[in-house]
Amino acid sequence: MLRFLARRTAGALVIILLISAITFFLFFALPSDPARMSCGKNCTADALAVIHKNLGLDQPVPVQYWHYMAGIFTGRDFSVGHCSAPCFGYSFSNQQPVWGTxxxxxxxxxxxxxxxxxxxxxxxxxxxxxxxxxxxxxxxxxxxxxxxxxxxxxxxxxxxxxxxxxxxxxxxxxxxxxxxxxxxxxxxxxxxxxxxxxxxxxxxxxxxxxxxxxxxxxxxxxxxxxxxxxxxxxxxxxxxxxxxxxxxxxxxxxxxxxxxxxxxxxxxxxxxxxxxxxxxxxxxxxxxxxxxxxxxxxxxxxxxxxxxxxxxxxxxxxxxxxxxx
Incomplete structure (x- = not known):
């Protein structure tokens, strides 16, 4: 029984990892820019660049995915402060910790x-x-x-x-x-x-x-x-x-x-x-x-x-x- 549960758990983790990767990478295929929602109507290029940096969107997508998944178990550091594990990041819309929501x-x-x-x-x-x-x-x-x-x-x-x-x-x-x-x-x-x-x-x-x-x-x-x-x-x-x-x-x-x-x-x-x-x-x-x-x-x-x-x-x-x- 324990061997069966261990085998099924390992397979479940692989499934979750694959689904998370597919969802993450498909998100960046969208034409919209999530940083513009936080920038407001009077958004300048410099302000947009700062928001990209604060949200971690200035890094390559694979790097962003790695930091996101690692942060769930170890926590992450953002410009607004440290996010303790389990850290799902900060919301793009209201800049609040996702885990609290x-x-x-x-x-x-x-x-x-x-x-x-x-x-x-x-x-x-x-x-x-x-x-x-x-x-x-x-x-x-x-x-x-x-x-x-x-x-x-x-x-x-x-x-x-x-x-x-x-x-x-x-x-x-x-x-x-x-x-x-x-x-x-x-x-x-x-x-x-x-x-x-x-x-x-x-x-x-x-x-x-x-x-x-x-x-x-x-x-x-x-x-x-x-x-x-x-x-x-x-x-x-x-x-x-x-x-x-x-x-x-x-x-x-x-x-x-x-x-x-x-x-x-x-x-x-x-x-x-x-x-x-x-x-x-x-x-x-x-x-x-x-x-x-x-x-x-x-x-x-x-x-x-x-x-x-x-x-x-x-x-x-x-x-x-x-x-x-």
């Missing part, structure tokens, strides 16, 4: 990601299991049709409808906003409830159909038929044998979805005016802010590869047929 935005995205993951995993898998248990009967048809409708919806449409109905119309809920869970757990829950539900709609549809499909397939397997022939009860066969066999594909997709969500649910954050990593990434693209964009990209990439490593390692505990050799 990431730390401020991180709890919002983390709350949105984990909360919606709990909702769509619990509800989606539950609906799929009910549909499989009543295969061919009205619960199966109801949840299958419901998942098809939910999969056709869009987050920005459902989000606006939810705000109009539950916040403006019925006044059942407060306007969505992020409150630190350590300060007020109740307001944190009520403020994030609508974004959780809206973001989960499409995922609930996918997990309902996938769980139903996997459970129906497992219920027709030979080992399940053998368990039934031995006289085991329906509940035991359903949960102990069929459910365990269907769990591995669900965990695989869940790991990928969780890593992707952690990178920032951009549409959801914009719909509900949540200031998370997704919205920060969009703002940094519009402002040609390379340090901020690189930081969000690296964190998103790390979340995806870590989630995949955890999923692969979990196979050994879920399915005894899987060997990590």
């Amino acid at each position: 990431i730390v401020d935005r991180f709890p919002t995205t983390l709350s949105l990601t984990l909360g919606s993951a709990v909702v769509f995993l619990t509800v989606g898998v539950g609906f799929g299991m009910i549909a499989a248990a009543f295969q061919g009967r009205w619960p199966d048809k109801f949840f299958s049709s419901l998942s098809l409708i939910a999969n056709s919806l869009q987050i920005y449409f459902v989000g606006i409808i939810a705000l109009a109905v539950f916040v403006t119309g019925l006044h059942w809920m407060d306007n969505p906003a992020y409150y630190p869970i350590t300060e007020n757990p109740a307001k944190w829950f009520t403020g994030m409830l609508i974004p959780w539900l809206v973001l989960s709609i499409i995922f609930v549809a996918n997990y309902t159909r996938m769980t139903r499909s996997q459970m129906v397939e497992q219920l027709s397997e030979d080992h399940v038929c053998t368990a039934r022939a031995k006289g085991l009860g329906h509940r035991t066969v359903f949960f102990r044998y069929a459910w365990r066999g269907a769990l591995a594909p669900i965990v695989t997709i869940f790991g990928i979805d969780l890593g992707s969500l952690f990178g920032g649910a951009i549409i959801t954050e914009f719909t509900f005016s949540l200031h998370g990593l997704g919205r920060l990434a969009v703002d940094s693209v519009g402002q040609t802010d390379l340090p901020t964009l690189m930081a969000v990209m690296l964190i998103s990439c790390a979340a995806i590869v870590v989630a995949n490593i955890v999923v692969d390692a979990a196979y050994a505990f879920i399915d005894p047929r899987v060997r990590l050799a």
